[in-house]
Amino acid sequence: MSGHSTFDPKNPALKWFEARLPILGLAHSSFVAYPTPKNLNYWWTFGAILSMMLGVQIITGIVLVMHYTPHVDMAFNSVEHIMRDVNYGWLIRYMHANGASMFFIAVYVHIFRGVYYGSYKDPREVLWILGVVIFLLMMATGFMGYVLPWGQMSLWGAIVITNLFSAIPFVGEAVTTWLWGGFAVDNPTLNRFFSLHYLLPFMIAGVVGLHVWALHVSGQNNPTGVEVKSSSDTVPFTPYATVKDAFGMVCFLIFFAWFLFYVPNYLGHADNYIPANPLSTPAHIVPEWYFLPFYAILRAIPDKLGGVIAMFAAIVVLFFLPWLDTSKVRSARYRPLYRQFFWVLLAVCLGLGYIGAMPPEGWYIVIGRLLTAYYFLHFLVILPLLGFIEKPLPLPASITEAVLAKNGAAKPAVGA
Amino acid sequence: MSAKTRPMTSVSALLKAAVIAVATFAVTAPALAAGPAHTPHREDWSWSGPFGHFDRGQLQRGFKVYREVCASCHGIKLVAFRNLMEDGGPEFSEGQIRLLASEYQVQDGPDESGEMFDRPGRLSDRFPSPFPNEQAARAAQGGAYPPDLSLIAKARTYTRGFWLSLLDLVTQYQEHGADYLHAVLVGYGQPVPADAHAQPGLHYNPYFPGGWIAMPNPLSDGQVEYTDGTPATVDQYSRDVTAFLAWTAEPHLEARKQLGFVVFIFLFVFAGLLYFTKKKVWSNVAH
Numbered sequence: 001m002s003g004h005s006t007f008d009p010k011n012p013a014l015k016w017f018e019a020r021l022p023i024l025g026l027a028h029s030s031f032v033a034y035p036t037p038k039n040l041n042y043w044w045t046f047g048a049i050l051s052m053m054l055g056v057q058i059i060t061g062i063v064l065v066m067h068y069t070p071h072v073d074m075a076f077n078s079v080e081h082i083m084r085d086v087n088y089g090w091l092i093r094y095m096h097a098n099g100a101s102m103f104f105i106a107v108y109v110h111i112f113r114g115v116y117y118g119s120y121k122d123p124r125e126v127l128w129i130l131g132v133v134i135f136l137l138m139m140a141t142g143f144m145g146y147v148l149p150w151g152q153m154s155l156w157g158a159i160v161i162t163n164l165f166s167a168i169p170f171v172g173e174a175v176t177t178w179l180w181g182g183f184a185v186d187n188p189t190l191n192r193f194f195s196l197h198y199l200l201p202f203m204i205a206g207v208v209g210l211h212v213w214a215l216h217v218s219g220q221n222n223p224t225g226v227e228v229k230s231s232s233d234t235v236p237f238t239p240y241a242t243v244k245d246a247f248g249m250v251c252f253l254i255f256f257a258w259f260l261f262y263v264p265n266y267l268g269h270a271d272n273y274i275p276a277n278p279l280s281t282p283a284h285i286v287p288e289w290y291f292l293p294f295y296a297i298l299r300a301i302p303d304k305l306g307g308v309i310a311m312f313a314a315i316v317v318l319f320f321l322p323w324l325d326t327s328k329v330r331s332a333r334y335r336p337l338y339r340q341f342f343w344v345l346l347a348v349c350l351g352l353g354y355i356g357a358m359p360p361e362g363w364y365i366v367i368g369r370l371l372t373a374y375y376f377l378h379f380l381v382i383l384p385l386l387g388f389i390e391k392p393l394p395l396p397a398s399i400t401e402a403v404l405a406k407n408g409a410a411k412p413a414v415g416a
Numbered sequence: 417m418s419a420k421t422r423p424m425t426s427v428s429a430l431l432k433a434a435v436i437a438v439a440t441f442a443v444t445a446p447a448l449a450a451g452p453a454h455t456p457h458r459e460d461w462s463w464s465g466p467f468g469h470f471d472r473g474q475l476q477r478g479f480k481v482y483r484e485v486c487a488s489c490h491g492i493k494l495v496a497f498r499n500l501m502e503d504g505g506p507e508f509s510e511g512q513i514r515l516l517a518s519e520y521q522v523q524d525g526p527d528e529s530g531e532m533f534d535r536p537g538r539l540s541d542r543f544p545s546p547f548p549n550e551q552a553a554r555a556a557q558g559g560a561y562p563p564d565l566s567l568i569a570k571a572r573t574y575t576r577g578f579w580l581s582l583l584d585l586v587t588q589y590q591e592h593g594a595d596y597l598h599a600v601l602v603g604y605g606q607p608v609p610a611d612a613h614a615q616p617g618l619h620y621n622p623y624f625p626g627g628w629i630a631m632p633n634p635l636s637d638g639q640v641e642y643t644d645g646t647p648a649t650v651d652q653y654s655r656d657v658t659a660f661l662a663w664t665a666e667p668h669l670e671a672r673k674q675l676g677f678v679v680f681i682f683l684f685v686f687a688g689l690l691y692f693t694k695k696k697v698w699s700n701v702a703h
C-alpha cells in the first residue's frame with residue numbers, strides 16, 4: 001500500500017542482505033509501518049488470532065504425527081499411546097483437537113465481522129474470495145482430521161460424508177470408490193485422509209499469505225466502512241495494532257485454555273472413544289459442531305442429490321456475496337435495515353446449527369427447512385433488493401471525523 | 417478386523433444400507449428399543465471441578481473390585497502395570513506392582529525355536545485381556561460382548577439437552593460417563609415395568625439404553641473384602657470401581673488440571689500487562 005519500503009537498516013550485514021532479498025523490508029512494511037485505521041475495534045483482532053491458531057495446529061499436528069500410526073488396526077491405539085505414554089502427549093493431542101474448534105470459532109467470528117461491516121465490497125472482493133477458499137480448505141482439513149483417531153464417529157462420519165458423492169448422477173458410484181480407494185471406507189481411505197490432512201494446512205498457510213497480500217493492497221476496512229482518506233485516519237501497525245492484537249490473542253488463549261484444561265472432551269463425541277467398527281452403526285451420527293449448519297441444510301432437502309447441492313450452494317453463495325449485496329454503503333452501522341437482517345441471519349445460522357445436532361424428525365424437519373429457505377432467501381433475494389430499498393444514514397466524511405464525533409460531547413457530524 | 421474376513425461387496429452393501437438408514441433416521445436404534453433410558457443421577461466425584469483430584473484409597477479399592485469382579489469378563493488393555501504406581505493414579509508401591517505383574521501370564525515370543533511362550537508379567541506390560549478376541553468373548557458370554565473398560569468412562573455419556581449442556585460448559589460438569597457407569601452398576605433389581613417384555617438371557621436395568629443388558633448383576637454386598645474400614649456395599653463398590661475406571665480413561669487428569677491452573681494465572685497476568693500496555697500506547701491517539 002505504502003509503495004516503496006521505508007525500511008532502512010543501519011547494520012551493514014542487513015544492508016547487504018536487504019539489497020539482495022528485500023524480505024525484511026517486506027516484513028517491515030507489512031507488520032511495522034503498515035498504516036492501519038485508528039478506529040478498529042476488537043473484532044479486527046481475529047485475523048491475528050486465526051494466524052496464531054493455524055500456527056498452533058501446525059506445530060501440535062507435526063508433533064502428533066511423530067507418534068501417530070495411520071493404519072486401521074493401530075490408529076486408535078496410537079492416539080491413546082499419545083494420551084497415556086508420550087510426555088505431555090495429552091496436552092498436545094487436546095490442544096490439537098480443541099484447537100481445531102477454536103480455529104472455527106475464530107473463523108466464524110471473522111466471517112461475520114466481514115459480513116457486518118461490508119468488508120467484502122469493492123475493492124476487497126478478491127480478499128473475501130480468498131477467505132472463503134481458506135474456509136473451504138479448513139473444512140476439508142477438519143473433516144479429514146476427525147477421521148484419523150479412527151473411533152466410531154471417525155469411521156461413520158467418513159462413511160456418511162463420502163457417501164454423499166454417490167449422489168452425483170452417472171459417475172457417483174465410481175467417484176466414491178475412487179475416493180475410498182476400495183469398496184468401503186477402510187485402510188486406503190485412512191491413509192489418503194492422513195496424507196491430505198497433513199498437506200492442506202500448508203496450503204491454507206499459502207492462501208493466508210495471498211489473503212494478507214490482498215489485504216495490504218486494498219488496506220483494511222474499518223467500523224465506519226469509510227475508506228481511509230488521509231494519514232490522520234491511520235496509525236502505524238507497530239506498536240498500535242501489534243499490542244492490541246497481542247491482547248486479543250491472549251484473551252482468546254484464556255478462552256481456549258478453559259476447554260483445553262477443564263473440559264477437553266466437551267466439543268468431542270463420546271462415541272469416538274470407541275474403536276471404529278464397520279459392523280456396528282452408532283445410534284446417532286453427528287458431525288463436529290462446526291459443520292452442523294451445513295449438515296442441517298443437507299438434511300433439509302428430502303432428495304439426496306438435492307441436499308448435497310444445497311449444502312455446497314450454501315458455501316458457493318458466499319463467493320458471490322460481493323455482487324449480491326447491491327448497497328453502496330459498507331458498514332451496517334449506517335444501514336438501518338441491513339443491520340436487522342444481519343442479526344436475523346446470524347440467528348438463522350445458529351438455529352441451523354441447533355437443528356443439525358437434532359434428530360431429523362417432527363418439527364425439527366420443518367424448522368430446518370424454513371431456516372434453510374431463509375438462508376438462501378437472505379443472500380439471493382433480500383440482499384440484492386435491500387440495496388435499492390434501504391435509505392442509508394449519512395456517512396461521516398472520514399474516519400477522523402467519526403472518531404471526533406464519537407469522542408466529542410455532541411455528535412453533530414454523524415447526524416443520526 | 418472382522419470386516420476384512422468377509423467379502424468386500426457384502427460389507428459395502430451392508431455399509432450402504434446402514435448409511436441410508438442412518439442418514440434418514442439418525443435415532444432409530446434407541447427409539448425402537450424399550451423406551452428411553454432413565455437419566456443417571458449426578459454424583460459428587462472427587463475429581464470433578466478445576467481442583468479435582470483422585471482419592472488414592474478409592475482408586476486402590478476400585479482396582480481391587482475390578483480385579484476380583486470385573487476382570488473375569490472385561491479387559492483394561494490400554495493400562496500398563498507400571499501406570500498403577502505412577503503419579504496421579506492409585507500410586508501403589510513399586511513392590512506391590514512388581515508382585516502383581518508377576519501373578520499374570522503374558523504371551524511373549526517367538527523364542528529361538530519360533531514358539532510363542534507365556535512368562536510372568538513385567539511392569540511395562542499392559543493388562544492381558546480375559547479373552548483373546550471379540551469372538552471368544554462373545555462365545556463365552558452367550559453372544560454378548562463385554563467391552564474393554566480402559567476408556568469406558570469417556571466412551572459413555574447421556575444426553576442433557578441443549579441448555580443444560582451449555583450450563584455444563586460453565587460449571588465444568590463432564591463426569592457424565594462416570595455417573596452413567598455408577599447408575600448402571602447399582603441399577604439392577606428394579607421392578608420390571610408391566611409393558612417391558614422380558615428378554616431371555618438379558619437382565620433388566622433401566623439405565624442401560626433399551627433397558628435389557630447382557631451383563632448379569634456383577635456386584636453384591638460383602639463380595640470384595642475392604643481392609644480400610646470402608647463399607648463393603650454395592651453402592652461403595654460401584655463408586656470405587658467407577659473412580660478407578662475414570663482414572664484408566666484419563667490417567668493424566670490431575671496433571672492436566674494442575675497445569676491448567678498455572679497456565680490460567682500466567683495468562684491472566686499476561687493479559688493484564690498487555691491491557692495496560694495497550695492503554696498506554698493508545699493514550700495519545702483518539703480512536
Ligand code: HEM
Nearest residue numbers: 057058061062064065068097100141142145146148149201
Ligand atoms: C488447519 C489446521 C488443522 C485443523 C483445522 C486440524 C483439525 C484436526 C482435527 C479436528 C483432528 C481430530 C482431533 C481428534 O479428535 O483427535 C485432527 C487430528 C490430527 N491432526 Fe490435524 N488439523 C490441522 C492441522 C494439522 C497439521 C498441520 C498436522 C500435521 C502436520 C495435523 C496432524 C494431525 C494428526 C496426526 C491428527 C490425529 C491425532 C489426533 O486425533 O489427535 N493436523 N486434526
